[in-house]
Amino acid sequence: MKVPPLAVGVGGGLLLVLLLAPATGSALGSLAAARADEAKATAAAAQRPPGPLVAQGLGAGDDPDLLAERIRRRAHDAGVLIEQLRASAGEGGLVRVHLAVSGSEKAVVALADGVERDAVLLRFTRWEITPAQGGSVRLTGDAVAAKR
Known part of the structure; x- marks a missing residue:
């Protein structure tokens, strides 16, 4: 079958x-x-309920100009030239910072490292280091910091 x-x-x-x-x-x-x-x-x-974005004392505060002044002071102490520095209040409890600085490579990298390691919680979202005139380098970038 x-x-x-x-x-x-x-x-x-x-x-x-x-x-x-x-x-x-x-x-x-x-x-x-x-x-x-x-x-x-x-x-x-x-x-x-929504809690704070960062722990007490790590926020940038409510005034973006204070954060810009803190970065200016650090750059001055490091011997770095600030070409542009613009801090503005962003959405969601953030402060946005755009900066362009130039100087010796060691000083610029130390400034970027110091800004991120500072007590205020600030992180670069975009950054670029390019060669500039006279053997120096230029750092351009955008960063965000949390308000209180």
Whole structure:
């Protein structure tokens, strides 16, 4: 007796379904657990009042000009020329700073490192160091600092 090809295909498909059923069930169970965890985390985040962005004493304050003055003072102490320095209040409790400074490579890198390591939490989001005239370098970049 000859078995029709359709019966062989159906039989093979049913056998494959039986073999893959446990793996599919565990994957669907993991998906349901992950969705439940996500729902719990979303609910918990919605209930918490927003806290400060940074710890006490690490904020830039409410006045962007004070942050600009702090950077100016550091640059002056390091012997670095400030070509541009613009600080402005950004959205979401941030202060945005755009700066362009030039000087010896060692002094410019030390200034950038010192600004980021300062007690005020300030981080460069974009920066570029390029050669300038007379063997000096120019640092241009944008940074953000958290207000209180």
